[in-house]
Amino acid sequence: MFTGIVQGVAQVASIQDKPGLRSFRLQFPDGFAQDLGIGASVSCDGVCLTVTELHGDNAADFDVMQQSLSLTTLGALGEGSPLNVERAARDGAEIGGHPLSGHVDFKATLATVRQPENNHVMRIQVPQPWMRYIFAKGYIAINGASLTVAEANRAEGWFEVWLIPETLRMTTFGDKQPGDTLNIEIERSTQVFVDTVRDALDERLGPLMPALEALLRQQGSSPEELAGPLPKLKGLS
Template sequence: MFTGIVQGLATVASLTDRPGLRSFELAFPPGFDSGLEIGASVACDGVCLTVTQLPGPGRACFDVMQQSLGLTTLGALATGSPLNVERAAKDGAEIGGHPLSGHVDCLGTLLSIRQPENNHVLRIGVPASHMRYVFAKGYIAVNGASLTVAEANRQERWFEVWLIPETLRMTTFGHKQVGDVLNIEIERSTQVVVDTVRDALDERLGPLLPALEKLLAQQGQSLDDLGAALRLPG
């Protein structure tokens, strides 16, 4: 498990392609690899990877399957690419963000960047299949960073996050440009509540469900908004 609090920036030192597999060697910031062992988990841009080799101080190697390369941004990394990294949380660790699994749910696209004074606002587009789980004031993980959703537009399928200077300093977000692809992990408790509400309504209403959806749409709402209203605290 991870907390979504990025602990530093790593750099791709080298990569090697083999049939169905790509191996990365990452260079970590000073002290990041203290006590790191083979078999340990590290979130790399939000993707949980397992340490396979420790070639030297400040370095670690990871193997990534072809499927994961296709479903995440890792397939686009090249030598010198920076990425957000976080060590797996230990028992009793403070959860400064929200619990993450390191399993990417979908890819988002950076649609726009605004820079009001002392802030950096990212508007990110996501597929409709996962936008149903994104709500204003809720949590979401972007490239492994736990962020709070400032605004969400379900019809246009985008959400916004506001980043303070410290977040930009500790992550790769300050280097991102419009059109860049990002790893998205939705918040699990929100997903559970939304899916449970949809399943319960489907079971109870059956053929009446389309009529309810139409009525809600006329009011600018959806079944997913009902799920948001019933979201569990925290």
């Protein structure tokens, strides 16, 4: 498990392709790998990887399966590429972000970047089926960093996060440009809640669900919002 508090930026030192997988050697910031052991877990841009070999105090090897390469941004990394890293949380450690598994759910695209004074706003375009799990003020993990959703637009399929200077200093986000791809892990308790509500509605309403969903979409709502007060439907008394 990870906390989503990025501990530094590593660089890809070398890449070696092997049958069925790709091996990365990562160069870590000073002090990051102290007491790191073979078999330890490290979040690399939000992907949980296992140390397979150590090289001194600041470098380690990781093997990544083809499926992980295709489902995450790791497949696009080259030598010199930077990535956010965090070591696995220890018992009793302060959870400054929110619990993360290191299992990326999907890739999203950085749509725009705005830079108001002392802030850095990223708008992220999301594949539509995943927007049901993203709510304003809720947690989200982007490239392994625990962040709070500032705004979410389900109809247009995007959400925004605001980053302070310290987050930019400790992560790779300051270098990201529109069009870049990001790893996203949704908050698990939100997923469980939303899926439970959807399953309950589907079980009870059955054949009526397609018509109800279409009606709710016309009103700018969704089945998930039925977990709270029912939306007021136009034209109905």
